[in-house]
Amino acid sequence: MTLARTWSVGLAGVSGAMVEVEVDMSAGVPGVALVGLPDAVVRQSVDRVRAAVVNTGASWPMRRITIGLSPASMPKQGSGFDLALAAAVLAAAGTFPSDAADGLVLLGELGLDGSVRAVRGVLPAVLAAARAGHGTVVVPAGNAEEAALVDGVDVLAARTLGDLVAHLSGRARLAPHARGPLPPPAPAPDLGDVVGQAAGRRAVEVAAAGGHHLLLTGPPGAGKTMLAERLPGLLPVLDERAALEVTAIHSVAGTLPPDAPLLSRPPFEAPHHSATMAALVGGGSGAIRPGALCRAHRGVLFLDEAPEFARATLDTLRQPLERGQVTISRAAGSATFPCRAQLVLAANPCPCASAAGDSVCTCSPLERRRYRSRLSGPLLDRIDLRIELPPVTRAAWLDTRAAPEPTAEVAARVAAARGAAAARLRGTGLLLNSHVPGRLLRERWAVPRPALALAERALDRGLLSVRGLDRVLRVSWTLADLAGRAVPDGGDVAEALGMRLQRVAA
Incomplete structure (x- = not known):
């Protein structure tokens, strides 16, 4: 068969999009044509893939090779397509059955010696593959733990291109990678x-x-x-x-x-x-x-x-x-x-x-x-x-x-205050006081007018803008949450105003 397909993932920001790698071999002057908006790194992958294939022990087909990256309108960037390109070329050359890579998503950069090297963006790429319905991905061994964070996807870790060829040929199957225990986070400064x-x-x-x-x-x-x-x-x-x-x-x-x-x-x-x-x-x-x-x-x-x-x-x-x-x-x-x-x-x-x-x-x-x-x-x-x-x-x-209060004691108060804010904001899609729009502050969670006397006076004197007043109200709610009060009082508003109108801000 002279036509083969594999899958990889292209990234735009932190969003991944499936990329179909198609390889067609035909009679003619030996050479490679790569199409589909590749950047310079992707164009250079042809030379990396050729050297990796030869150094793995396989033969590079001396035919006219056309490689298409689809969708053609999406720019392709980075070296993560190397493994998919190599698998598609070898499948089209008959090194292993062309249907052996069906459904596989391949990510990884190839070294000239055939080693599979870690790449950036494996986690969002595997997430995109899972959303597209692919159940198995092949990634570099250095990215296996990162890829295994996605539930419902079998992760195969390849150290060399030879490992992948042996797997697709049926000679030595790659075992799914089992995610290890996560290391405890490093202690934060106290x-x-x-x-x-x-x-x-x-x-x-x-x-x-x-x-x-x-x-x-x-x-x-x-x-x-x-x-x-x-x-x-x-x-x-x-x-x-x-x-x-x-x-x-x-x-x-x-x-x-x-x-x-x-x-x-x-x-x-x-x-x-x-x-x-x-x-x-x-x-x-x-x-x-x-x-x-x-x-x-x-x-x-x-x-x-x-x-x-x-x-x-x-x-x-x-x-x-x-x-x-x-x-x-x-x-x-x-x-x-x-x-x-x-x-x-x-x-x-x-x-x-x-x-x-x-x-x-x-x-x-x-x-x-x-x-x-x-x-x-x-x-x-x-x-x-x-x-x-x-x-x-x-x-x-x-x-x-x-002795000053340690982080653990202050963090407990912070967690309680955040819990109170989340309970009050339930159903709005908001979690923190700093995210509450000014309209909701004035209509749904209005602070009693007597408590606002100082803030209104600052607004009249031009010390606060309307946006600044909204921010004072947000901080007032945070102070009330820390104190366990259901509604901010005049002291909370005064403290919030003092934290905003310090001499340094003048």
Whole structure:
């Protein structure tokens, strides 16, 4: 038979689409024609596949070979099609029965020696194969644990192309891969390590309970980075669906740890302030990759020294933070990534960043205004909590009598508050107070008017926008949930307003 078919998967963002690989052999001048919108990596796969086939001990057919990747209108990117191409060519050449690969989905890159190498995006690819009704996939041995996370699919792990040929020929069958026990997650940094900073600890707890964005300002050594690094430890462990979402993103990005096939803890991303727009949000000149914001999905994106980031780069976060997803468009296509992350910004009070505070600051008022203006007003308006941290005093540093609360105790309160919010929001499709639209806050869960006196006065004086008032109300509900109250009172609204109108935000 001169015509053979196999299946593989192409990725657009974190969504997979089935790709049918067809190989036709005919008389004529020996050569290979590859069609179906392949990128440079896919076009080069012909040379990799030829060398792998020969070094495996099989013969490369000296005929006119036409390889079609269908649907032809979908761009094909990456080296994950190598294994499917090799199997289709060998089936068309009669090395094994052409129907032996029926229903199989093949993923993997081939080395010149015939080894099968791990590739990115195996988890979303296997999920796409399962949705399309395929019950068996062949993946590199290095991706077997990741592929086995998908229920209802038999995973065959191939180390070499020879293993696959022996399986399809019936000489030595590949056994389905059995998923091993998941390793325990690494311990997170403990909140008990933070000395003093009661206001900062309170803000981190409120941010974790309601999913609110947070800005921390203070001199070097005040504990801004320590507090931000401990925020993921206060968040609940990801459920199965959320863990698969996060793992799929990191699989596509190529940042999935080899010893942790499933990410069950909320991720923490902290890009350097020299990061480009593509590195922060996503993109790239070739295949569209998720940026730090997308990799922080269901977790925390921490931007240390936030005013040092390019202002245009920071402003690209505004729409994705509101929508919870980002769509990146290129001439060859587009990709959509989820990015429902908590944003934590950290900034010094001025460019000189004097640890001694205003008393020895060398910055002029104009320099301070310029430095703070790098964080645009529209971006700051989306930050619910703005906290100014004072320097840690010598007394607080030396005080060993009152041990700070550890992460476990604070996380228990956060879990209880999130449970109360989820019960109140049941049936709306919402889980966190930070996601509640302003209309519902005013109509369905209205705060009593007497409790709103301070907030209404701030709105009248222009200290708050209408969106800012909605955010104050969301934080008020979070404070009430932490305190076990059914409805926010005046104290909750006042505390929420104070967390938003600190001097640093002026």
